[in-house]
């Protein structure tokens with residue numbers, strides 16, 4: 001697994017770009033400086049790995065744009081030791097950024113091939129704080145609940161009820177919500193009486209959150 005000075009240099013530039021676009025949480029920026037994004041993509045795409053763009057990773061899915069990863073990570077306000085559920089492992093990159101910030105990450109992916117690929121990469125990189133699962137994110141992971149925080153990295157048609165059940169009181173869910181071309185990024189905080197308090201944070205574009213596992 002090569003992570004050269006050249007890679008680190010490109011990464012530094014990417015982090016500065018993300019900072020200029022408005023991300024100010026130093027913990028997020030530091031984590032993104034650590035995680036070798038090029039390892040999550042095919043090696044022939046190394047230049048693209050350090051552009052601030054989403055990129056295809058197979059099964060019709062994409063690794064999120066670095067700015068979006070930073071934005072969602074910032075909204076989560078990660079504290080060391082937080083137990084975080086991610087829906088949409090994809091490449092595994094976002095999960096590693098959260099792990100680098102000190103979180104214990106449980107991540108679910110519905111595409112078998114992506115799950116297997118991400119598992120291989122995580123093993124190589126030794127991210128022992130990330131556990132990934134092949135399954136349907138709408139179901140969450142009841143065995144490991146409750147979670148301090150949750151992040152959905154696909155466009156959700158609704159706020160999944162089962163996820164809210166698995167979220168601690170006072171916990172935050174970061175969710176791009178909506179079925180049309182763009183989604184509104186929301187933070188949802190679960191109140192002690194079970195109600196939800198939401199805030200909006202602008203518009204983004206995600207691949208759809210789909211029901212049930214896919215065999216490819």
Ligand code: SAH
Pocket residue numbers: 061062063064087088089090091092093094095108109110111114135136137138153154207208209210211212
């Ligand atoms: N976080 C990823 C971005 C992945 S894109 C990264 O850092 O690379 C969104 C991912 O969500 C896709 O891989 C897609 O297959 C997955 N997905 C969509 N609906 C899902 C569901 N119901 N459960 C689990 N994963 C889902």
